Amino acid sequence: MQINLTVNGTDVTREIEPRVLLVHFIRDDLRLTGTHWGCDTSNCGTCVVLMDGQPVKSCTVLAAMADGHAITTVEGLANGATLDPVQQGFMEEHGLQCGFCTPGMMLTARALLDHNPHPEPLEIREAISGQICRCTGYATIVRSIQWAAEHSISAADTAEEEVRA
Amino acid sequence: MQIPAPFDYVRASSVDNALALLDRHGAESRVVAGGHSLLPMMKLRLARPDWLIDINDLYELDYLLVDGPVLRIGAMARHTTLLESDDIKRLFPIITDAERVIADPIVRNRGTIGGSLCQADPAEDLSTVCHVLEAVAVVRGPAGERMLSMADFHRGPYETAVAQNELLIEVRMPIRASSGSAYEKVERRVGDWAVAAAGASVTLGSDGTISHVAVGLTAVGLDRTVTEVEAVLVGQAPTEALFVEAGRLASLACDPLADQRGPIDYKRHLADELTRRVLRAACRRAAASVSEITI
Numbered sequence: 001m002q003i004n005l006t007v008n009g010t011d012v013t014r015e016i017e018p019r020v021l022l023v024h025f026i027r028d029d030l031r032l033t034g035t036h037w038g039c040d041t042s043n044c045g046t047c048v049v050l051m052d053g054q055p056v057k058s059c060t061v062l063a064a065m066a067d068g069h070a071i072t073t074v075e076g077l078a079n080g081a082t083l084d085p086v087q088q089g090f091m092e093e094h095g096l097q098c099g100f101c102t103p104g105m106m107l108t109a110r111a112l113l114d115h116n117p118h119p120e121p122l123e124i125r126e127a128i129s130g131q132i133c134r135c136t137g138y139a140t141i142v143r144s145i146q147w148a149a150e151h152s153i154s155a156a157d158t159a160e161e162e163v164r165a
Numbered sequence: 166m167q168i169p170a171p172f173d174y175v176r177a178s179s180v181d182n183a184l185a186l187l188d189r190h191g192a193e194s195r196v197v198a199g200g201h202s203l204l205p206m207m208k209l210r211l212a213r214p215d216w217l218i219d220i221n222d223l224y225e226l227d228y229l230l231v232d233g234p235v236l237r238i239g240a241m242a243r244h245t246t247l248l249e250s251d252d253i254k255r256l257f258p259i260i261t262d263a264e265r266v267i268a269d270p271i272v273r274n275r276g277t278i279g280g281s282l283c284q285a286d287p288a289e290d291l292s293t294v295c296h297v298l299e300a301v302a303v304v305r306g307p308a309g310e311r312m313l314s315m316a317d318f319h320r321g322p323y324e325t326a327v328a329q330n331e332l333l334i335e336v337r338m339p340i341r342a343s344s345g346s347a348y349e350k351v352e353r354r355v356g357d358w359a360v361a362a363a364g365a366s367v368t369l370g371s372d373g374t375i376s377h378v379a380v381g382l383t384a385v386g387l388d389r390t391v392t393e394v395e396a397v398l399v400g401q402a403p404t405e406a407l408f409v410e411a412g413r414l415a416s417l418a419c420d421p422l423a424d425q426r427g428p429i430d431y432k433r434h435l436a437d438e439l440t441r442r443v444l445r446a447a448c449r450r451a452a453a454s455v456s457e458i459t460i
Contacts, residue, residue, distance in 0.1 A: 001174060018174035018217065021204075040167040040208065042201060042272060043356060055271045060204050064174045065197075065219060108271065129355040130269025 003067040007032070008076030018064050022056075023047040025063035026073060034074035034103050038132075045131030048104035049073050055108045057130075074103035077110060085148040086110050095144030097135035104131055109145045118149055167208035176219045180305060180334060183220050187330045188307065190216040196332065197221075198241060198280035201272050226279070226334055229253065236338045240279025244268070247278060257298060257338060258450055259346035259364050259443075263290040266348075269356040279333045287322045288358040293381040294348060296390050297364045298338045306331035319388060341377065344368040345450025347443040350383065351435050353426065359384040360426045363415070363439035367403070367447040369455055374402050375448075380411065380440055385432050386420035393418050394440065403448040411444055412437035 004013045007030060014029055026035045026049065035058060038046035042060040049058045050072035077084040086109045089095065096102040105128060112119055112127040119127070124145045125138070133141060175190075177183035187194055194216035197203050206212040220226070226241035229250050236256055238247070247253055248264035267273060267281075267290050281291045282302065295302075295315050302318040304311050304327055318326050327333055350362035362383035370376035378398045380391040394411040401407055421432035 017171070019169045019171055021168070024168075041205060045269075045271060048271060054274045056275055057201075057271055060201050060272075061275070062174070062200070062204070062217075062219075065200065065221060067176075127270055130271040 001064060003063060005066050005068060006070040008072055016063050018062065020063045022049070022058035022061040022063045022066050022071075025066075026058060026071070029063075032073050032075050036100055036103055038100070043130075043132070044101070045108070045128075046101050046104045048107050048131065050107050050111055053111060053114065055104075055111045072107065072110075074106060077106060084110065085152040086113070086145065088151065089144040089147035090141075093140055093144040093147050095137070095141045097133075097137050101131060101133045101135075105133070105141055109148060112145070113149055113152060117152065119145070121146065169204065169207035170210055170213045172207075172214055172217050174217050174219065176222055178222060180223060180225065180332060183218060183223065183332055184305065184307060184330065186216075186218045187332070190218070192329055194218055194329075196283075198277040199243070199272075199275035200280075201268065201276050202280060202284040202286065220332075231256070231340070234340050236340060238278055238336045238338070240333045240335060241277050242279075244273035244276045244278070244281075245270070248273065256340055257346055259294055259297060259348045259366060259447075260291075262348035263294050263350075263362075263364065266290070266350045266352065266362075272356065278336055282318070282336065283325055283327060283333055285319060285321075285323050285325050286358075287386070288384040290348065290350065290359065290362060290364075290383055292319060293362065293364045293383040295336060295338075297346065297366045297379045297381040299379065301337045302333055303335035303337065304331050305334045310334075312337075316389065321388060341366075341368045343370075343451060343455045344377075345447045345452070345454055347446035347450065349439050349442050349446075351439065358426070361385050361421070361432050361435035361439060363436065363443045365440070365443040365447040367444065367451045369403075369448075369451045373452075375399055378444075378447075380415060380444065382415060382419050382436050382440070384421075385436050386422060387418060391415045391418045391440070398444075403444070405445075408441040408444045412441040415440035 023037050026032050036046040038044040042057045047058040048055045051069050086106045124142050195214035196218050226239040228239040230237040231252055244264055244267055254261045302313045346366040348364040351360045364381045366379045368377035375398050378395050380394045393414040416433040416437035419436045421429050423429050
């Protein structure tokens with residue numbers, strides 16, 4: 001079957017088998033290997049991508065189900081040479097050790113901050129509770145996301161500024 | 166690598182279209198909503214449908230509506246939507262409590278109430294919640310709609326009364342004044358199946374006694390509400406001694422299995438303790454809802 005979707009802002013059309021999972025479509029068909037493939041059972045969250053801005057576990061979504069939707073992978077986070085504040089935060093606060101969970105963690109963080117620009121540490125922990133860091137580096141991941149929140153100019157903040165001006 | 170067996174895929178464009186597709190493709194076709202139960206089963210080849218009918222485009226079934234004395238929830242309402250709803254928090258805090266501990270936040274972005282109820286997993290939280298709230302399932306098929314109580318809807322583990330050519334389209338919860346409800350679960354970690362969970366709904370009469378109560382248990386081998394508890398509580402003023410007795414009766418009424426989540430006596434202990442906790446919380450919330458009305 002044929003699917004048409006947007007991946008990191010680019011229109012993509014491909015012929016696929018209906019049983020292909022979104023994670024394998026992204027990695028094997030599109031060669032975007034930043035999205036990792038981990039547990040296969042929607043437990044670990046390393047395969048998280050954004051579908052229409054919402055984090056989803058791409059091992060438990062069919063590529064066919066993404067037809068007509070917009071997908072963002074970790075490759076779509078940076079704006080050209082400028083890192084997303086989330087990526088910068090993971091760098092500043094040492095949010096990664098082996099790096100395997102990092103793409104999924106960063107995409108969940110991006111979606112969280114889009115929805116809630118100033119989350120409490122507990123809200124951050126709740127947001128990433130469906131993802132596993134086998135290095136157990138959760139404290140630095142939470143700090144990285146806090147760093148991003150403190151260094152982001154969110155759409156909500158901009159709107160507030162505009163109202164005040 | 167876990168990959169489903171080959172199948173054909175089709176997207177339904179409306180409820181009627183979904184019903185027509187189910188009719189056309191017959192016994193080996195399955196409906197997929199959020200997919201977080203069916204796709205894992207297909208990967209393990211526990212399910213091997215020839216046709217997968219995707220109903221994610223049926224936005225007409227993604228709604229929450231307070232309609233007079235009834236809350237109507239469309240079958241495609243996602244867990245995240247239920248968790249974030251202020252109407253639900255106000256009217257049925259048991260749903261908010263349960264949604265907080267269903268799977269994890271990312272799975273909740275996809276999973277739906279209709280999918281959860283139709284999966285009918287014995288450890289499924291919303292099945293217990295719907296039993297406790299005396300919800301009605303609205304099922305549509307070629308012959309029209311039928312309304313099913315949860316007792317009629319839920320046939321047993323992984324089995325419901327929804328026929329091959331039918332679709333669950335809505336869940337209705339009766340709104341009761343002066344009521345409170347609560348849910349609590351013990352799980353080993355986020356996203357795991359429940360070791361045990363309990364839910365309760367309480368209505369207080371004008372004299373402060375319990376006029377209506379329902380208690381349900383999850384993952385401990387009881388497919389109905391704990392009627393033994395209900396018989397003891399109705400007509401009584403809520404007290405700690407009463408909650409202790411209710412917990413004892415709940416632990417006797419259930420029939421848990423020993424597995425890697427714990428031995429039988431531990432699960433009975435949880436049924437007891439969780440029943441006390443949810444009754445306490447439900448009574449507190451019911452009392453608060455009474456005082457709100459008087460103010």
